[in-house]
Amino acid sequence: MSQLESLKPNLLYAGFSSSTSVGVASHALAKARKAIDEPRNAVIQSRVIPMLDEISNTPSHKALPEKLYDALASFKIRTAGVARYLDSAWRAKFFAGLDRLLDVEAWEIGDSPPTDDSFSTLLRALILLRPERPPGLGASHDGKLLAAWTVGRDRLTLECLKNDRVLWIVSCSADGEPERAAGEVHISRLSDVLAPYNPNQRWFQHAPQEARRQS
Amino acid sequence: MRPKKLDGNHNLVRYVPAARLRTDEDGNVVGVFGAAFRLRDNEEYLSATWAEYFNDDNCSNNVIQAIRAIRKSEMKPTKKSGFAIGQIHPIQRECQTCSAKIRVLHEPEPDNDAHAALRGWRAVTDIVLERLAEDAWGEHILNADVPP
Numbered sequence: 027m028s029q030l031e032s033l034k035p036n037l038l039y040a041g042f043s044s045s046t047s048v049g050v051a052s053h054a055l056a057k058a059r060k061a062i063d064e065p066r067n068a069v070i071q072s073r074v075i076p077m078l079d080e081i082s083n084t085p086s087h088k089a090l091p092e093k094l095y096d097a098l099a100s101f102k103i104r105t106a107g108v109a110r111y112l113d114s115a116w117r118a119k120f121f122a123g124l125d126r127l128l129d130v131e132a133w134e135i136g137d138s139p140p141t142d143d144s145f146s147t148l149l150r151a152l153i154l155l156r157p158e159r160p161p162g163l164g165a166s167h168d169g170k171l172l173a174a175w176t177v178g179r180d181r182l183t184l185e186c187l188k189n190d191r192v193l194w195i196v197s198c199s200a201d202g203e204p205e206r207a208a209g210e211v212h213i214s215r216l217s218d219v220l221a222p223y224n225p226n227q228r229w230f231q232h233a234p235q236e237a238r239r240q241s
Numbered sequence: 242m243r244p245k246k247l248d249g250n251h252n253l254v255r256y257v258p259a260a261r262l263r264t265d266e267d268g269n270v271v272g273v274f275g276a277a278f279r280l281r282d283n284e285e286y287l288s289a290t291w292a293e294y295f296n297d298d299n300c301s302n303n304v305i306q307a308i309r310a311i312r313k314s315e316m317k318p319t320k321k322s323g324f325a326i327g328q329i330h331p332i333q334r335e336c337q338t339c340s341a342k343i344r345v346l347h348e349p350e351p352d353n354d355a356h357a358a359l360r361g362w363r364a365v366t367d368i369v370l371e372r373l374a375e376d377a378w379g380e381h382i383l384n385a386d387v388p389p
Contacts, residue, residue, distance in 0.1 A: 123268065126268050129321070132260065159266050162263060164261055164264070165260040166276040181272075181371075181375065183274065193367060208367065
């Protein structure tokens with residue numbers, strides 16, 4: 027019994043919380059499951075399997091590809107839930123952007139996948155702003171989603187925080203003079219704070235091909 | 242030995258993961274995000290690679306050698322990642338706009354002899370990081386575009 031009890035802390039041993047060793051951790055869990063599937067181990071099956079289930083279902087112990095897959099699925103399901111607000115061609119481009127961002131080949135070991143909180147903020151902000159052009163997507167190392175619109179040297183960047191708050195950064199030229207501004211607001215005020223920069227004409231509409239080529 | 246302060250006319254190359262490359266809605270890379278220059282909680286300084294360490298008369302060759310040095314380091318750049326290139330003086334000048342005094346020092350690391358540390362970086366604000374991404378450190382090259 028004491029050996030069984032000691033198995034759980036061993037499986038949780040250092041590294042399972044580290045992103046560099048989550049692959050090793052998953053492999054160890056799979057091996058452990060295979061070993062206890064042997065018929066002679068029927069007695070311990072009832073005790074150990076629940077422990078393994080508990081460990082492998084804990085998000086921090088999932089391997090990176092699994093975390094990215096889960097995030098992608100979750101983001102697409104959430105988006106589908108508000109599909110009536112989004113044009114289907116727009117949604118297809120937005121999904122393609124999510125696919126690119128959460129591609130395991132493009133992801134950095136050590137970075138946190140984007141959080142559900144950040145995605146909720148992004149999705150709500152997009153429904154409120156209703157841009158004709160979907161944003162280019164990025165992510166900070168700590169799981170905050172970044173949304174970007176770029177036309178020539180005019181740039182709008184949104185960093186999506188939790189609880190419907192965004193950090194916005196504008197860089198554009200007004201009457202030939204460079205102008206920059208930034209702030210943190212609730213998404214309900216985002217349209218108001220961006221209004222002086224005319225975002226619909228400047229960034230959100232499909233820009234002429236020439237301007238896009240210069241960006 | 243005290244770390245060497247780097248010449249303001251020299252160039253720095255910083256690795257930029259794919260998620261911090263600024264793209265348009267079709268996935269074309271159009272720049273880098275300011276977040277590419279943000280410190281992690283456990284970092285004391287911003288890391289970059291000093292291009293002129295490689296001592297070639299041609300600046301482009303130095304940058305390419307710096308990228309090769311990054312590839313050989315523990316960093317292991319992914320296929321879709323890129324590199325931001327910037328000159329030291331303009332980077333420092335931009336940081337001064339938020340009263341951040343940045344010292345750029347040659348601090349070799351076991352896996353990268355050309356490693357440079359930008360100290361004092363914690364004081365740089367998000368808006369200045371975004372401005373660096375636009376101008377002083379905004380030139381970029383994709384990993385896939387640099388020959389092995």
